[in-house]
Amino acid sequence: MIKVLIVDDDFMVARIHSGFVAQMPGFTVSGVAHTGAQALAEVRRLRPDLVLLDIHLPDISGLELLGQLRAAAPEIDVLVISAAREADTVRQALRGGIVHYLMKPFTQADLHQRLDHYQRTYRSLESADTADQSDVDAVFGMSGTDKPLPKGCSAETMVRVQTALRSAEADSSALEVGELLGLSRVSARRYLEYLNELGQVQVELRYGSGRPERRYRWQGPRS
Amino acid sequence: MIKVLIVDDDFMVARIHSGFVAQMPGFTVSGVAHTGAQALAEVRRLRPDLVLLDIHLPDISGLELLGQLRAAAPEIDVLVISAAREADTVRQALRGGIVHYLMKPFTQADLHQRLDHYQRTYRSLESADTADQSDVDAVFGMSGTDKPLPKGCSAETMVRVQTALRSAEADSSALEVGELLGLSRVSARRYLEYLNELGQVQVELRYGSGRPERRYRWQGPRS
């Protein structure tokens, strides 16, 4: 559950945005603050994962508060909400390492899309020990579109196979990957052998009684 | 012309990356530094737009240097280059407001793709007085929810498709949505794929005998 602190000087707006967040699966509103000082105190008290931060606060500029929040909680993520359209403000916020900048007024769908992006990219980095290039690319919405898949392989299934391999504790056989994903061994093998060609997996043989079994271990991309 | 400072302790690597940058239209190498101290001095002297920053430097951690570079030149952009795959390193760099994180080893094409993204997104913000949501979305590679309805789709049918999906208990295929609304599969698919682009639905494949079926699940707000 991703804990969110709402920071907005306008009580009504804060309430609306709280409602939006509360309706987003996987997110929960852990608090609301209406000034920069309150926000700092609440960050220290509640330890939220994410702050929805309005730039215009009565006691401090949101951009300045961003730095202070970072100092108070280095692991905090910040999604800036602002009516400000000055490119300079946007640039400063981006250089502050925000996860998004959403311009008011915005719809619930707008916010949900950004929260979803945050959840799928930044938060998956949070729960991982290692990352690879595709994780970073996901943050910036860049897809590895340059590598064409062979005929007979779909992008969606490839992503699922890669994900399964990367989260496996050890190596896996085609049959195991297939069972895990609801695919046949033969289909899983198609993807695994292609990943092998790309150098993204390492193949090892497991010897027993009978023909050796091909097992695949995630090795990360090789350029 | 975007001026780039290369910061890497390995002289050979720095030379290779300089070559990559020099071959990117719109970019010029303004200097090379091999230590953190040199990098700071060169940033002050050369005023580059972008630093290609290797994390592993002999005298300082690249992440720490990032903060110092920001203090010395608040308008500086930083593209991190690193062999580090620890997710924690990646997270810290992202919170430092980097424009990208490229994992070694990478190809020239890899770097050019990121430089191109930087040029089209961050740099266009640099030359603008105002920004709008699509400018921010471009940084994060998101298409936004206000993308106009494509030719061949009617607003009335769009609403009906969205309503059908919203009220579905589970996911639906294009065929099912089409049957429900009295449309053909192909027409329903048009709307569903558009919603997929907008991030309002999630696509999952259902495997069986034969080609997998694309199924669409509503992911936007319920209300």
Next chain:
DNA sequence: ACAAAGTTGTGTTCATTGTGTTCACGCTCA
């Protein structure tokens, strides 16, 4: 020591199911 049998797994083939594209059709509007 070597061959044969048994066991386990692979890799290929092709049938099945579904997708995605193309373009003709009917309707609306200027």
Next chain:
DNA sequence: TGAGCGTGAACACAATGAACACAACTTTGT
């Protein structure tokens, strides 16, 4: 009337999985 749009039938082809021949090992028998 002609242009443009929304739609769907038709079709080529894509992505799967079952079935099967056979490969690569281990075990057993001579």
